[in-house]
Amino acid sequence: MVNFFENVYIQTAAYYSVSVLAIIVFLTVFELVTKYNNWEEIKKGNIAVALATGGKIFGVANIFRFSILHNDSLLEMLGWGIFGFVLLLICYFMFEFLTPSFKVDQEIANDNRAVGFIAMVISISLSYIIGASIIAM
Template sequence: MLSAIFWHHPLIETAGYFSVVILCLFVSMVIFEIVTKYKNWEEIKKGNIAVALATGGKILGVCNIFRYSIEKHTSLVEMLGWGLFGFTLLIFAYLLFEFLTPKFKVDEEIAADNRSVGFISCTISVGLSFVIGASIS
């Protein structure tokens, strides 16, 4: 009985959700690093604002999806499953953005520090995270 109280204490639950989401965020950034043609952290280190915008939008998007998942789902496993499903949709949206812009290559423009494309990428990631989050909750 004491262990049940311990695991359901708000501080313990918060630490658990936080830890799992940080791990998922790390994994999602690795996956985005594989999906994009540029190296996110190398470009950010060089001062590439477009990459920083696009990466920041992805981070905010992933965190927002998990926010919705935490709010709605009562178990850590359920939250994780729906959060990962939402993240998969966000990856799909990024690939769709590249496909739907045949006049230029999104990754090449972001790598070249085209801040307009970086901003649109950020906006798409954040905006769709609200739609994805609402649908998984």
């Protein structure tokens, strides 16, 4: 049975499965903290929500990419992925805090594409910084 888990195809499937499940869970958390329904807004064609959500998906996946590259075990990878997600979530709240002249959630819900684009770029760029710090450990 030990040889079974050392198979590169099994390891890839395991990392893939855990990462996809984590992305689904993390998107659910993001859904809970935003004041709008991501998937309903995307269904209506709200580009700003699609940009912000796409940035979150990319950001979380990118953090898991770095985590997979750095760690030897599935559990370590998941731990660093969760930690990276928490940092990304904190960045989301900081973006809202640092823009007191408008409410980020409200602007994104109103299809303000400029705000949606900035939210996407923040998620993506900070995922690289978080990922680099995971590699540096």
